[in-house]
Structure formats: structure tokens, C-alpha cells
């Protein structure tokens with residue numbers, strides 16, 4: 001039996017190790033379980049009062065609570081005691097991780113990607129995407145409102161060490177599968193952890209990322225093209241698209257090759273990989289903020305074309321973008337990034353995305369938070385890296401035409 005991975009703490013366990021949580025309802029004979037903080041949750045900074053844990057075989061879908069006699073159906077992770085998605089042991093779960101340098105655009109990208117998956121891309125694939133738990137729905141909703149309704153960009157994400165309680169967003173991607181006589185749903189659990197760029201720099205941050213990236217079935221590495229040495233000069237970019245000196249100083253943005261080196265070192269620490277083996281996990285190398293490059297690229301450039309609208313992943317279209325980025329990297333920085341990836345990764349592909357679709361205006365004196373451009377949020381191909389990973393993981397179909 002293969003191991004399961006918790007989408008909240010990335011610990012692994014066998015199906016039978018799952019535990020239950022009592023539902024906390026009054027039994028017909030009047031008994032009710034007392035609620036208090038769960039010591040395992042409290043260690044993680046969650047002091048809410050909850051009904052007790054029920055020890056039982058997690059392969060079953062329910063268990064009898066010894067305290068109150070009620071049937072408990074909520075399954076929890078044996079490590080962090082988080083409530084797991086319904087029938088967790090019986091559904092496909094695939095973990096997609098995202099990582100990138102400070103200021104590369106991860107928080108904005110994650111919010112926009114999820115917004116697009118929920119509101120638009122789902123329809124393209126006849127799929128439903130919903131938050132898998134109350135906290136994800138609440139916290140994601142609040143980040144979505146800040147960005148979309150208020151038009152305010154996020155502040156720097158705090159490091160995992162500074163923010164112990166931070167947990168990933170967990171979503172369920174449910175795909176209709178029409179068979180001859182019945183239609184069924186296939187669920188895929190998606191876990192997104194918004195790492196702070198800094199987490200790649202401290203030893204503690206790296207240790208946590210080993211677990212996070214090590215349990216991922218697919219990884220999106222977000223790289224800011226504006227930090228590629230040589231790119232700004234080669235393209236002759238207008239200085240107005242570049243971050244201000246102050247932002248750059250605050251961000252201490254690192255170059256893509258340094259980030260890739262660090263991510264690779266993290267993946268080599270995963271048990272069973274080691275420094276000499278190629279990394280098997282498919283890695284999407286997504287260049288963010290491509291809106292800043294549009295004016296400098298010719299009109300027919302694949303980086304300026306909209307995403308296909310097909311109900312499958314269009315591989316030829318994606319390969320054209322890949323080859324184009326590969327050639328650009330050659331011009332910009334001599335193909336150092338590409339050589340590095342080819343040496344360490346069995347499967348990687350380049351993408352060009354823009355979460356905002358326009359360069360956000362620089363901060364006015366006295367303005368505290370940066371806002372999105374007046375034209376609003378017009379994302380460009382944010383779903384591509386994600387859909388490519390899903391197609392590699394056989395969740396959606398790949399088409400070539």
C-alpha cells in the first residue's frame with residue numbers, strides 16, 4: 001500500500017494510521033464529549049477547543065467514539081491532526097508546490113492562479129475547484145478580496161520561522177468523467193504553500209522546504225525575468241517597467257540561477273535522491289511578470305499569444321513557448337540556466353506568465369501599499385504551468401494537433 005501525504009503538514013502515513021475526530025454532538029443518551037485544545041494542534045499555534053481524537057483504523061470510513069458513543073466520520077492526519085478531505089485514503093491526491101525568489105511574484109501569482117482556476121479554467125475542463133476546508137476558504141477569500149476588490153498588492157510573505165501557524169491552501173479539483181452509463185467524479189487534492197523567498201536562505205527554512213518540495217508531485221518555480229543579468233540591456237527595456245531602486249533594495253532579489261541552484265540543493269536533500277541522481281519530479285519553470293517584456297518583443301512572439309481554449313492540454317502550443325524561452329535565455333545569459341536544468345532535471349518546461357497583465361504603478365510619496373494598474377487584473381496564461389503538471393500527472397488529457 002502506498003503512503004499518503006498530508007496536504008497540510010506534508011508528513012507521510014499509511015491509510016490505516018489516519019485517526020478520527022469526534023463530531024462533538026450530543027448522543028441520544030445525553031452524553032457529549034468535552035471540548036478542549038488539542039495538544040498536537042496547540043504546538044502548531046492552533047489553540048481552538050475541539051472534540052477529542054478517536055483512535056481507530058483509518059482504513060474504515062468511520063469509528064465509534066469511546067467518550068460519547070457517537071459515530072465519528074471526520075478523518076485527521078496522524079501527525080498534525082488537521083482534518084483531511086473526505087475519503088482521503090480513497091481519492092487521488094497530488095501535491096503541487098510552488099517556490100521562487102523573494103519578490104518574484106509568488107503571492108500574487110498564487111491568488112490569481114486560484115481565482116482563475118475557480119472562475120474560468122474549471123469550466124474549460126468541466127472541473128470544479130473549491131477550497132477543501134473552512135480556513136482555506138476564509139483566508140483565500142480574504143486575499144482574493146484584497147487583490148481583486150481593493151486592488152492592493154500583498155506585502156512580503158513572512159518566513160515560515162516567523163509565522164509558525166501558517167498553513168497551505170488546500171483545494172479540491174474535481175473532474176467529471178463520463179463513462180458509458182454513469183458519470184463519476186475524480187478528485188485531486190492540491191496543496192499550495194506560499195513560501196517566503198527568504199525561506200530558501202535559512203537552514204530552518206530549507207529543512208521545511210525539503211519536506212514540502214520532497215512530497216510534491218510537481219513543482220512550479222517562479223522566476224522574475226527582470227532579475228536575469230543581461231536581459232534589461234539586451235531588450236532595451238523602458239526603465240518604467242522596472243522595480244524602483246527602493247523596492248529592489250528591500251527585496252534583495254536574487255538571480256534565477258542562484259535560486260535554481262538552491263532549489264536543486266533542497267531537492268537533493270530529499271531521501272533517496274542524493275547529489276548524483278537526476279530529479280524525477282516534473283518542474284515548471286515559470287517566468288513571471290512577462291507583461292513587462294511585451295513592448296520589447298515582436299507582435300508574433302509566442303510570449304504574447306493568448307492561451308488555447310481547448311479542453312485538453314495543448315502540448316504543441318506549450319512546446320512553442322518553451323522553445324522560444326529557451327532561445328531567449330540563450331541570448332540573454334548564454335544558456336547557463338538551460339544547461340543547469342538539463343543536467344539536473346529529467347522533465348522541465350519553460351512558461352511565460354503574467355498574473356497582473358500590466359506593470360503596477362510605482363508608489364507615490366506617502367502611499368503605503370502598492371496598487372494594481374488602473375486597467376485592473378488581466379492575467380496572461382497563469383494556468384499553463386499548472387495544467388502542464390496536471391497533464392504530466394495524468395489528471396487531464398494531453399492533445400497534440
Ligand SMILES: Nc1nc2c(ncn2[C@@H]2O[C@H](COP(=O)(O)OP(=O)(O)OP(=O)(O)O)[C@@H](O)[C@H]2O)c(=O)[nH]1
Pocket residue numbers: 100101102103104105106107108109153154155156157158195196197198288289290291292353354355356357358359360370
Ligand atoms: N509587472 C508585473 N509585476 C508583478 C506581477 N506580479 C507581481 N508583480 C510585482 O512584484 C511584486 C512582488 O509580488 P509578490 O507576489 O508579493 O512576490 P513574492 O514572491 O510573494 O515575494 P515574497 O513574499 O517577498 O517572497 C508585486 O508587489 C508587484 O510589484 C505581474 O504579473 N506583473
Ligand SMILES: [Mg+2]
Pocket residue numbers: 106107108154155156157194195196
Ligand atoms: Mg509572498
Ligand SMILES: [Zn+2]
Pocket residue numbers: 022023024032033051052065066067068069070
Ligand atoms: Zn465523542
Ligand SMILES: [Zn+2]
Pocket residue numbers: 006007008009010011077078079080081082
Ligand atoms: Zn498533517
